[in-house]
Structures are given as structure tokens and as C-alpha cells.
């Protein structure tokens with residue numbers, strides 16, 4: 772059996788639309804890294820918003836939220852932790868702010884198109900957004916600024932979760 776390559780702990784920042792696959796893929800990357808002996812912390816948008824429920828979805832609120840969690844990610848990474856962040860993080864401004872804070876930032880753009888995310892409608896939120904029951908919903912009546920030069924881009928429309936995870940690990944091994 773070939774020896775496993777040593778990886779450099781980084782901040783793996785998953786960005787993309789709701790339902791694109793950020794949580795599903797990142798939840799599966801985490802145990803792979805743990806099994807290899809790395810310390811891993813997974814910060815997820817939904818989970819953090821449950822703890823700080825007053826965070827809204829205006830541009831200001833989203834940018835402030837991303838800068839706060841990004842700062843936390845950078846501090847953890849500085850102590851040798853592999854940090855996985857899964858946030859829609861729709862604005863370039865706050866993603867770049869986090870990139871600049873982090874010693875080693877890997878932007879992973881989960882580029883699954885809106886049509887597929889809406890077809891999945893995992894939480895029924897797209898339907899609510901289309902009906903006007905919720906507003907400021909990313910992709911419907913709120914913007915998503917796609918990354919221009921992500922370290923990695925994965926469209927999960929026609930691949931399995933295992934394949935998506937493999938692409939992340941392969942990138943970390945080859946970079």
C-alpha cells in the first residue's frame with residue numbers, strides 16, 4: 772500500500788448556493804481528515820445561525836457573519852487545525868476578507884447550478900422563496916457572486932458524494 776501524503780492544515784472554505792452540496796460534501800471530508808490524524812473543526816452556516824439566531828440575511832448581516840466566522844477559522848488554523856467552513860458566503864468582499872486573514876485559504880466553489888439546487892429543494896426553502904413566503908433568498912431575490920479564481924470548483928449535479936470528496940482530498944494531496 773502506498774504511503775499517505777502528509778497534508779498541510781488549511782481553511783477549506785465551501786461556498787455555493789443553498790442545496791448545492793456544501794454541507795453534504797464537507798461533512799464527509801471531515802472524517803477522512805480525522806482518520807488521517809488531523810485535528811478538524813467544521814463550522815457550518817446553519818449550525819452557527821442556530822446558536823446566534825439574530826443573524827439576518829441582508830448584505831450587511833451576511834458580510835458581518837462571514838467576517839466573524841472567518842476570523843474564528845483563521846485563529847483555529849493558526850493553531851494547526853484543519854478548518855472546514857460551509858457557508859453560502861455570497862459576497863466576494865467578505866470571502867476575500869477571510870482569504871486575507873487566513874495563512875492558507877482554499878476556496879472550494881460548489882458550483883451546482885440554481886436549477887439543480889431548486890430541483891433538490893432539500894429544505895423546501897426555494898418553494899417558499901418563489902411563493903414570496905421568505906425574501907432575500909440567495910439565487911431567487913438575493914445575489915450570489917460566484918468566485919472568479921477558486922482553488923477548486925465542483926458541480927455536484929452528475930457526480931456522487933464520494934467522487935466530490937475524492938476531488939477535495941486529491942486537490943489537498945497534489946497542491
Ligand SMILES: Nc1ncnc2c1ncn2[C@@H]1O[C@H](COP(=O)(O)OS(=O)(=O)O)[C@@H](OP(=O)(O)O)[C@H]1O
Pocket residue numbers: 788789790794815816817820828832833834836837857858859860861894896905906907908909913
Ligand atoms: N434568505 C435566505 N438566504 C439564504 N439562506 C437562507 C435564507 N433563509 C434561511 N436560509 C438558511 O440559512 C442557511 C445559510 O446560512 P449561511 O450562514 O451559510 O448564509 S450566508 O453565508 O450568511 O449567506 C441556508 O442553509 P444551506 O441550505 O445549508 O445553504 C438556509 O437553510
Ligand SMILES: Nc1ncnc2c1ncn2[C@@H]1O[C@H](COP(=O)(O)OP(=O)(O)O)[C@@H](O)[C@H]1O
Pocket residue numbers: 787788789790791792793794795796857891893927928930931932933935
Ligand atoms: N455529489 C453530491 N454531493 C453533494 N450533495 C449531493 C450530491 N448528489 C446529490 N446530493 C444531494 O444534494 C443535497 C445537498 O444539500 P446540502 O448538502 O444541504 O447543500 P448545502 O449545504 O449547500 O445547502 C443533499 O440532499 C444531497 O444528498
